[in-house]
Amino acid sequence: MIWHKETTLPKVDLVVLPGGFSYGDYLRCGAIAAKSPIMKAVKSFYEIGGFIIGICNGFQILTETKILPGALIPNTNQKFICKDQDLIVANNKTFFTSNFEHNRTISIPIAHHDGQYFLNGPQIEELEQNEGIVLKYRDNPNGSIKDIAGVCSKNKRVIGMMPHPERAIDKKLGSVSGLSMFESVISNF
Amino acid sequence: MTLNEKVFKFKVEVILKKGVLDPQGEAIKQSININNLGNILDVKQGKLFELTASSKNREQAIKEVERICADLLTNSVIEEFKYYEVSE
Numbered sequence: 001m002i003w004h005k006e007t008t009l010p011k012v013d014l015v016v017l018p019g020g021f022s023y024g025d026y027l028r029c030g031a032i033a034a035k036s037p038i039m040k041a042v043k044s045f046y047e048i049g050g051f052i053i054g055i056c057n058g059f060q061i062l063t064e065t066k067i068l069p070g071a072l073i074p075n076t077n078q079k080f081i082c083k084d085q086d087l088i089v090a091n092n093k094t095f096f097t098s099n100f101e102h103n104r105t106i107s108i109p110i111a112h113h114d115g116q117y118f119l120n121g122p123q124i125e126e127l128e129q130n131e132g133i134v135l136k137y138r139d140n141p142n143g144s145i146k147d148i149a150g151v152c153s154k155n156k157r158v159i160g161m162m163p164h165p166e167r168a169i170d171k172k173l174g175s176v177s178g179l180s181m182f183e184s185v186i187s188n189f
Numbered sequence: 190m191t192l193n194e195k196v197f198k199f200k201v202e203v204i205l206k207k208g209v210l211d212p213q214g215e216a217i218k219q220s221i222n223i224n225n226l227g228n229i230l231d232v233k234q235g236k237l238f239e240l241t242a243s244s245k246n247r248e249q250a251i252k253e254v255e256r257i258c259a260d261l262l263t264n265s266v267i268e269e270f271k272y273y274e275v276s277e
Contacts, residue, residue: 027261027262028264031261031264035261063266064264069266070266071264071266071267073209073210073267074212074213075212076210076212077212078212078213078216116210118209118210118266118267119266120206120208120266123266143210143212
């Protein structure tokens with residue numbers, strides 16, 4: 001665990017930005033955390049090709065730092081949505097999704113108020129051309145453009161997603177799809 | 190604040206860009222219509238910031254305000270801003 005006021009990262013294989021309403025979502029979700037001292041080090045880590053995963057608020061922080069394209073805005077129904085969610089694996093050529101078949105449906109919980117992914121028209125085309133859409137919602141719950149639930153960077157080493165894979169790691173929790181994602185990471189090192 | 194600095198006050202308005210869904214604005218519009226408060230075709234909800242700057246001159250203060258707007262107060266993917274100086 002690295003404190004947000006730190007300015008350097010220790011030697012790590014992977015940086016995980018977890019969920020959690022940093023700064024109470026003041027200003028915009030993830031906006032103030034994106035300016036934390038540690039984020040300069042995370043950006044440098046990205047620039048040298050480091051592996052990064054941002055989950056929920058972590059995804060929002062990655063878009064605010066411009067490491068990932070787009071922005072997350074409030075759900076169209078203005079409600080906090082917390083439920084199991086079916087997702088489609090739109091790109092299985094990433095270090096986080098390589099354990100899945102292309103287009104396979106998996107179930108991972110979502111828990112967010114600001115999960116609507118937005119990008120304008122030309123930027124969406126660019127994201128599609130770069131195979132940047134990693135996960136899509138089945139029955140889009142929040143109004144995300146093109147049903148987008150998760151995206152990756154051009155170099156495929158940074159992934160951001162609104163669903164919580166860490167909450168789907170045991171059959172007792174309803175799904176092990178999240179576990180499969182973390183196993184993908186390990187098998188790619 | 191040092192002796193050769195002056196205080197400049199600004200208001201900054203931030204609004205969603207055209208094409209970005211504004212569910213809060215939509216909910217407010219529905220409430221206006223349901224309550225027969227007026228014939229409103231569209232509502233957009235934005236943010237208003239008041240910035241009090243301490244700078245050696247107006248030009249420097251404006252430069253700083255512009256940077257704050259672009260770097261922190263707005264996300265250029267979804268929002269646009271305008272600012273103006275106010276006397277009080």
